[in-house]
Amino acid sequence: xxxxxxxxxxxxxxxxxxxxLKCEQHMGHRAMYWYKQKAKKPPELMFVYxxxxxxxxxxxxxxxxxxxxxxSLLNLHLHALQPEDSxxxxxxxxxxxxxxxxxxSPLHFGNGTRLTVT
Amino acid sequence: AQSVxxxxxxxxxxxxxxxxxxxxxxxxxxxxxxxxxxxPNQGLQxxxxxxxxxxxxxxxxxxEAEFKKSETSFHLTKPSAHMSDAAEYFCAVxxxxxxxxxxxxxxxxLTIIP
Numbered sequence: 237x238x239x240x241x242x243x244x245x246x247x248x249x250x251x252x253x254x255x256x257l258k259c260e261q262h263m264g265h266r267a268m269y270w271y272k273q274k275a276k277k278p279p280e281l282m283f284v285y286x287x288x289x290x291x292x293x294x295x296x297x298x299x300x301x302x303x304x305x306x307x308s309l310l311n312l313h314l315h316a317l318q319p320e321d322s323x324x325x326x327x328x329x330x331x332x333x334x335x336x337x338x339x340x341s342p343l344h345f346g347n348g349t350r351l352t353v354t
Numbered sequence: 355a356q357s358v359x360x361x362x363x364x365x366x367x368x369x370x371x372x373x374x375x376x377x378x379x380x381x382x383x384x385x386x387x388x389x390x391x392x393x394p395n396q397g398l399q400x401x402x403x404x405x406x407x408x409x410x411x412x413x414x415x416x417x418e419a420e421f422k423k424s425e426t427s428f429h430l431t432k433p434s435a436h437m438s439d440a441a442e443y444f445c446a447v448x449x450x451x452x453x454x455x456x457x458x459x460x461x462x463x464l465t466i467i468p
Contacts, residue, residue, distance in 0.1 A: 276461070277460070326398070328398075342388060342400045343456065344400070350395070
């Protein structure tokens with residue numbers, strides 16, 4: 237069982253739809269991340285939140301909008317997506333500041349939301 | 355800047371045989387190194403990490419990796435493969451200071467032959 241929970245597990249949406257991906261962790265981690273993973277590829281960093289503030293945006297298109305309502309929750313709002321945005325979206329968390337040094341630095345991943353844009 | 359190279363996008367081993375997945379890193383400063391495993395339709399799970407405490411690192415599920423600075427390598431091994439080891443494996447690196455991002459390798463798909 238993963239300690240980072242993502243919902244929904246699967247999502248199919250049209251290019252004009254608005255949907256949201258949700259992520260929740262109760263490990264007390266203060267850094268949370270969104271990654272995008274295409275088939276047979278490594279995860280690509282999208283956004284990083286540190287202490288509920290956006291600290292890294294990897295030049296992600298504005299049709300992806302992250303939100304961190306509190307230290308346990310992370311959302312990714314989707315609007316006007318393109319078929320090429322179809323991928324596995326992974327949420328992760330880590331203790332302390334993003335990518336901090338020390339044993340706490342590893343990322344804890346959720347099982348992802350598999351998104352299909354039609 | 356740092357990077358990792360995983361040699362072999364696909365590796366097949368027989369059940370009970372030695373598993374060896376190769377990872378070479380490039381870093382201008384001492385690195386932290388990680389191995390993650392991804393089972394089908396799941397997220398990534400940390401197998402083990404090197405944080406300079408010991409060069410031979412033991413992880414979960416019987417895996418271990420040895421940090422060799424002279425070879426800039428961090429290969430993952432398991433003495434005896436099990437069917438449940440079939441998965442995608444990612445090596446990752448980051449600098450051991452500051453807030454450098456984790457950089458993932460391209461992954462190695464491990465297939466276990468019955």
